[in-house]
Amino acid sequence: MSNPRTTVVVVTWRGREHVTACLDALARQRPHRTLVLDNASDDGTAGLVAAHPSRPEVLRLPVNRGYAGGLAAALPGITTEYVAWLNDDATPEDGWLAALEDALDATPDAAAASATLLLADGSTQSVGVRLTADGHGADLVTAGREVFGFCGGAALLRREALVRAGGVPAAFFCYYEDTDTAWRLRLAGHRVLSVGEARVHHRHGASTEPGSRPFHRWNERNRLLTLLRCAPARTALRELAGFAAITALLPVRRTRPDAANFHVPLRLRVLLEVLLRLPITAIQRWRIGRRATVDRRVVWREWAGR
Structure with missing residues (x-):
């Protein structure tokens, strides 16, 4: 070839x-x-x-x-x-x-x-x-x-x-x-x-099992890391705080969804992994910002919720 x-x-x-x-x-x-x-x-x-x-x-x-x-x-x-x-x-x-x-x-x-x-x-x-x-x-x-x-x-x-x-x-x-x-x-x-x-x-899910605990762990963690790396700071911190608040309130709720991403131990693990990665994530965010030619807020306004 x-x-x-x-x-x-x-x-x-x-x-x-x-x-x-x-x-x-x-x-x-x-x-x-x-x-x-x-x-x-x-x-x-x-x-x-x-x-x-x-x-x-x-x-x-x-x-x-x-x-x-x-x-x-x-x-x-x-x-x-x-x-x-x-x-x-x-x-x-x-x-x-x-x-x-x-x-x-x-x-x-x-x-x-x-x-x-x-x-x-x-x-x-x-x-x-x-x-x-x-x-x-x-x-x-x-x-x-x-x-x-x-x-x-x-x-x-x-x-x-x-x-x-x-x-x-x-x-x-x-x-x-x-x-x-x-x-x-x-x-x-x-x-x-x-x-x-x-x-x-x-063949969706042939290698990983959608809905499983690992699936939800990777999804929840990586969504937050993506926002912390790429999104406007206000948006990233809002979503991280919201995730933490929901996690804190779940034990006192009378009813809660049965999905794995609403299980408190899994959410605590996600929060711990995100918090442990905050120093390197902050460095990555700075590097991404230095390379950017478009403001994060512009991308968010144009595409979020569409």
């Missing part, structure tokens, strides 16, 4: 049941480099990847660093113009990569393009990410050409813009690495596109 423009990074962990379908689909895309980041799988995934006829490159980590950690570990070895993020349980339709590359080629001020993720029943899981009024990153199922952020399960980014914006937040482990990255790209003055014709079939 001569001078591919894109490196597709497939982060896998115990992906034996689905990684072959992902690699089969990638073999039918426009020429590119495929890099499988194996998060210390112990279920035979490594053998399947090594035996695949497309012969993808493999970077195997000694421990599981999660989706964010895997992407961050892969980034220094990537020199192509574009880098694609792809879940190992995602199967792109033919033309997926071409549609994403063409969209970014046609829009020089866009730094990321989000694909359309479809669930097993054919319904739409995501065409991008919106920013809620309380700072959550939430999947959009209908959107115009431009969106606040991209869904990290299947997206294409300009490598140079990603690196200049600070790369991937490896410490997030998984969840919100896409929303945090979109925040930083927008602070740097870039746009994010939604490319409807770039379609991917996604």
Whole structure:
């Protein structure tokens, strides 16, 4: 393959049941480099990847660093113009990569393009990410050409813009690495596109269990860390204080939701992890602010609650 423009990074962990379908689909895309980041799988995934006829490159980590950690570990070895993020349980339709590359080629001020993720029943899981009024990153199922952020399960980014914006937040482990990255790209003055014709079939939750305690821990913690890193200070502190206040009041409420993210021990763990990270998060916030060309308040006013 001569001078591919894109490196597709497939982060896998115990992906034996689905990684072959992902690699089969990638073999039918426009020429590119495929890099499988194996998060210390112990279920035979490594053998399947090594035996695949497309012969993808493999970077195997000694421990599981999660989706964010895997992407961050892969980034220094990537020199192509574009880098694609792809879940190992995602199967792109033919033309997926071409549609994403063409969209970014046609829009020089866009730094990321989000694909359309479809669930097993054919319904739409995501065409991008919106920013809620309380700072959550939430999947959009209908959107115009431009969106606040991209869904990290299947997206294409300009490598140079990603690196200049600070790369991937490896410490997030998984969840919100896409929303945090979109925040930083927008602070740097870039746009994010939604490319409807770039379609991917996604076995949602094949590697992690939505609704589980780890799922809610990572979601709640990383939402707060994203806001502390990227959002206006008033907004970030308001959401952190609100999370702490709800946690304090839950034990005295007569009724409370049964969801794991309303369990007091989990919320206390989230608060502890956020508080322990405050010094490094403050440094990261300062660095992000130094690189920014757009005020945090401008991004918030334009996109929050849309």
